[in-house]
Amino acid sequence: MTAGRPYNRLTTGARSQLFGETTMADLGLRPARLVVQSDRRLVREALAAYFSDARGFTVVGHTDTPHGLHTLCALGRPDVCLIDVEALTARTVRTLREIRTAFPGVDLVVAYTSLSLELLAEAVRAGVTSFVPSSRGLDAVLKLLRQRTRRAHTGPLTAPDGQALTDRELGVISLMSSGHTVSDIARLLRISPHTVDNHKRRVYAKFGVGSQSLAVSRAIALGLVEPPKTNGEARLWQPGQPPLAVVCGPPGPVLNQLVQTLVGRGLPFVHARSQQPLHQDHWARWHRGPVITVLVDPSDRDWLLPASLDTAVVVVQSAQPDLAVVTDLLATGARAVVHADDVPDDLPEVLSLISRGYVALSAGHATELAGWMAVRHAERGSGMPDLTAREQDILGLLAVGQTIRQAARTLGIAAKTVENTQARLYRKLGTRNRAETLTVAYRLGLLDPTSTSV
Structure with missing residues (x-):
């Protein structure tokens, strides 16, 4: 996950009003926290991915072992555990009884391929809440989980106990897994390096490890750290609508020229004078065409604006950017980098391209980037890395x-x-x-x- 940039294509209120949906927020509910356990990796990761995209659920982790399930219940504070088994066994029933004893507030739902009546009775006595045959498919599992969780999730989470990971600790371990240094994490989370070190020590203690690499290994094995989701969902708009530019930058000639270009071309725009995210009912959120944020010489804090709107980003640089700056901006989330001198001629066309899903770079930067990628490709070879x-x-x-x-x-x-x-x-x-x-x-x-x- 990327700190400080929680992309959501439409706000909950906007989506429900646009389409007449009733959302959990409308009902005063919070998403149910879900843990998945399966010894079949493909099934486990598919279930985690499916429920991560399902409205009303937050997947806090997934694991392949009963011990890992116990650990996730302690660290992740789930509301419900989804356990996938091919055949319900006496060992599985013992595990479920131990989970129920240690975490009495957690619902246990078992998706099974086969089971015997004797073990079914044992599992019910062990505290399993619900059963669903795998043959009924994902929709049946989703319906059952929603039935189980609908009653339980009004109000905020209870405070974590001493063993559970806090949201801040989850953020730190996620950034650690992406290779960020202590100073990087402090800058991204806007806390001091000393505070980051304290969070790391608490994470190590909760995982029972003594190093960053082993903490990352444990977090990945438990499914607490996932690949970042791509910002690929399309904003719902009416065809033919022009892109709306949300402009943010320091006062000066570059910003003035940018605004004059948009006015001269008759393009709609919003001048966001604050670095803070736009408030929930700002009219820019209701634009029925594509929305693109244009940042002028952005600071770290400026990225909060496109994060709040979940828009593509065009960066305008007052100085001619070199390849290192361009690649860093692309990695941060920019779809295009434009030099200030090129704004009058190029910006309207760049906005049009970005609104249709393209990435726009100057020919010089594209050539440099292609050369750099060719070198990296030659170094790494094609396909899966071939390790000795x-x-x-x-x-x-x-x-x-x-x-x-x-x-x-x-x-x-x-x-x-x-x-x-x-x-x-x-x-x-x-x-x-x-x-x-x-x-x-x-x-x-x-x-x-x-x-x-x-």
Whole structure:
């Protein structure tokens, strides 16, 4: 997830008024917190992805093991656990009884392929709330979960106990998994580096680990850290409507020229004089055409504006940006980068392109970027990174938190060899540090979550 940029295409109130829907917010309800457990990775990740997109649910984690389920219940404060089993067994029933005893407020829902009447009776006595056969499909599971959770979720979450992760701690571990440093996290969350260190220490204590890389491994294995969602949903608008530009930037000649260009071309725009997100009922949210935020020389705080509207972003730079600046802006979320001198001639056409889903760069920057990507592609090769046996061994040791010296002793090789192999891993995976390497490796399937004890 990306700190400070929670994209939502329409606000809850706007969506319900536009389409006559009744939302959880309208009813004074909060989303139900869901944990998924299945020893089948494809099923587990598919269920987590499905319910992440389902209205009324927040997936706080997923795991493959009963122990991982217990850990997630302690850390994630779920309202309901969805347990997928091919066949209900006595061992599964014992696990469910332990979960019910430790977390009496959590609903237990079992999706099964087969079960016996004897074990069904045992599971009911163990505290399982509901059962649904897998053969009935996802819609039946969703309907059952909504029935189970509709009654329970008025008002805010209860305060976490000493073991549960707070929202801030979840934010810190997510940023750690993306390779951010302490200073990066402090800047993005607008807290001090000392506070970040305190959050990290509490996360380590709750996970029972002693290093950042092992904390990231545990978080990924428990499904607490997920790949960021792409901002790909299309805003619902009426065909043929022109794009609305929401303009934000410091007063000066660049901003003046930008506004004059929009006025001269007859393009609708809003001048957002504050860096704060637009309030919920601002008319810009109701524009039935595409909405694009135009930021002039943006600071970190300026990105709150497009985050609140979930719009594409065009950045106007008063100085000629080099490739490093352009790539950084693209990584932050910009769809186009325009030099101030090119605004009168190019900005209207750029807005049109962006509104139709394109990315716009100057020919010079596009050529430079293509060359850089060709070099990276040559370095990494095509498709899945091809790791040697030694690289795979060292990746596995990184995942369990071993230092370079510990890995060297485990493998009976020199510490320098481990360092060199680790550097090759970073190059092949396109990463900068251990935490980011483990995140990428898990997502590519190069590491199995079951390879770390959770």
